Amino acid sequence: IIEEEDLEDPLWDLEMALLESDVEMSVAERILETVRETMLGESRKQVETTGELVEAALHDALLDVIAVGQFDFEERIAEAEKPVTIVFTGVNGVGKTTTIAKLSEWLAERGYSSVLANGDTYRAGANEQIGEHADRLDRQLISHDQGGDPAAVIYDGIEYAQANDIDVVLGDTAGRLHTSDDLMAQLEKIDRVVDPDMTLFVDEAVAGQDAVNRAKEFNEAAAIDGAVLTKADADSSGGAAISIAYVTGKPILFLGTGQGYDDITRFDPEALVDSLLGKE
Amino acid sequence: MVLDDLGTSLRSSLDKLQGKTRLDEDDVEEIVKEIQRSLLSADVDVSLVMELSSSIESRALEEEPPGGTTARDHVLKIVYEEMVALVGDSTELPLENQTILLAGLQGSGKTTSAAKMAWWFSKKGLRPAVIQTDTFRPGAYDQAKQMCERAEVDFYGDPDGDDPVEIAREGLEATADADVHIVDTAGRHALEDDLIAEIEEIEGVVDPDRSLLVLDAAIGQGAKEQAKQFESSIGIEGVVITKLDGTAKGGGALTAVNETGSSIAFLGTGETVQDIERFEPSGFISRLLGM
Ligand SMILES: Nc1nc2c(ncn2[C@@H]2O[C@H](COP(=O)(O)OP(=O)(O)OP(=O)(O)O)[C@@H](O)[C@H]2O)c(=O)[nH]1
Ligand SMILES: Nc1nc2c(ncn2[C@@H]2O[C@H](COP(=O)(O)OP(=O)(O)OP(=O)(O)O)[C@@H](O)[C@H]2O)c(=O)[nH]1
Ligand SMILES: [K+]
Ligand SMILES: [Mg+2]
Ligand SMILES: [Mg+2]
16 A cells, blocks of 8 residues: 555655656646556555556556647648738747748648738847748748737738638748737737638647746647747656746747758657656 | 845745744754745756755855844845855946847847947947848848847948958948947847857957847746857857846846856847946846745
8 A cells, every 4th residue: 555655755756757857847736646646555565666556546547647638730720710820929939930831831841722811010030031931932931020919910810811811821820929918918919800710729839837937828728729949858747837838827838849841750759758757 | 125026926935034033944944945936937957946045045044044033034144145256247348349149039128228228338438330130031131130220320231241350350341430340140049050150250250348148038947048148159258138128037137157168248128229228236236036
């Protein structure tokens, strides 16, 4: 029979391991709490150590969190009424614009046309950046001058798609920190006016403990349908995925794995859990 | 003192010591646990947290509080001293001619920080120039140029160039009149061998007085590996922490400082060119411990 004190050391070791993988502390603690509850009073076979049992229970608990609400993105696009409007949100510099370029190519490879709409009317060089992606990919870009209304740009993108039989509108937004009340209010407004079919929250695999705060705040300002985790090539652990899925209850859909247009893959929950538990 | 606004949980565990003149092991253990929690949720490297907390623990148990000092104040002083010993003072930046090379992960804030630092030097009466060597990221030239217009500082870049090393060389010549040269580079991470080799070449040509690592305040445990790689390839003399206007605590910078044997130079606190501050230890330490 497993008792409280048998669990203390293995659970502490696992908490440190989760923190080393960038799982947020309160999320790690709540996950380990479910592990503790499932373990207590369980009887152990002679061949198993408590450590092994705890790790198996953690595997299941992590998978429960990260596999939340997974859906087939391509199927969702296929079935939706066209044009499908997708708005990308997230803090500064995580990779929203690059992800849009990659997804536009990903969609093209699967037979869907897309238009890019630059709702980032704020950052220096934003129009030039997405413009160069559009040129290289030979996609149409809808943009307004710097200082323009982001919602209006994305709205124009939708009208363009309707008039030209385009399947998907990929709407970019300026990076913003969740602490900026003005910019978060602007995001709410974009969400209200554009009323997108999907909102994808973009964050980076290298993010640490703060991933929880921003996922929560962005989800509150403009409810998200899923997340994209970029820069997975820079980091092998990616515990931020756990934090984001846990606080939003929404699935991670894609991983960004580099700066090239092909560097995007479907997210695989099992693979992430295995890598978190050191079983690559 | 800074530790007056310590995190609430840390403070309440310290409050229990109010009036005590001696600490028993349980007191110390509880406080050390709280300090660990604060530092871990600030993204400080796990092994560094363990090192720090064990030296705090042994000092708290071994050292006699000086006469008239309460146990609580004594612990506070130890915590503060240990943190200061690690984080050190702001990176020294003499107000004279110099060349600064910026390096760091994709999207960490290098280009924005280059313009901000140029603005900062111009307010100190020096003439700065920013040289953009990023030929990879779409729009990088325009972004840097526009930011430099906002900062009202000199700018050099080559929108058609494809060799960052060549642009760095030409840029230094073209801006020879400037006092302070700030060289921006494309984003890269520790595992990209070809890009690491590229920045080594840029460093060779630029021969900077100091290379600064630009780190997002929200970076997690990966900060250690990144800092180690940049230190071994170009040598890091200072860290710039960006996006401190968010809720991230910036503990990755502490890890980076420890890994590179350097210090923190600047803090970025917003998207405009004026949103830059010189590093100041006490405010940063209280943020790390959870104000
Ligand atoms: N290594 C790597 N770099 C990436 C990835 N995705 C994006 N990047 C890089 O990250 C940097 C920032 O990407 P952007 O797409 O501009 O990010 P953003 O979120 O649109 O940034 P803002 O609009 O400024 O908020 C660029 O240098 C990209 O090339 C990825 O999956 N891996
Ligand atoms: N809120 C806030 N945003 C910042 C700060 N510093 C930079 N940013 C934003 O972060 C994003 C990335 O900044 P860049 O300067 O493009 O980063 P970079 O390191 O040059 O990116 P790459 O060249 O793609 O590697 C942009 O949206 C900037 O406006 C800061 O201190 N606070
Ligand atoms: K160094
Ligand atoms: Mg963008
Ligand atoms: Mg840049």
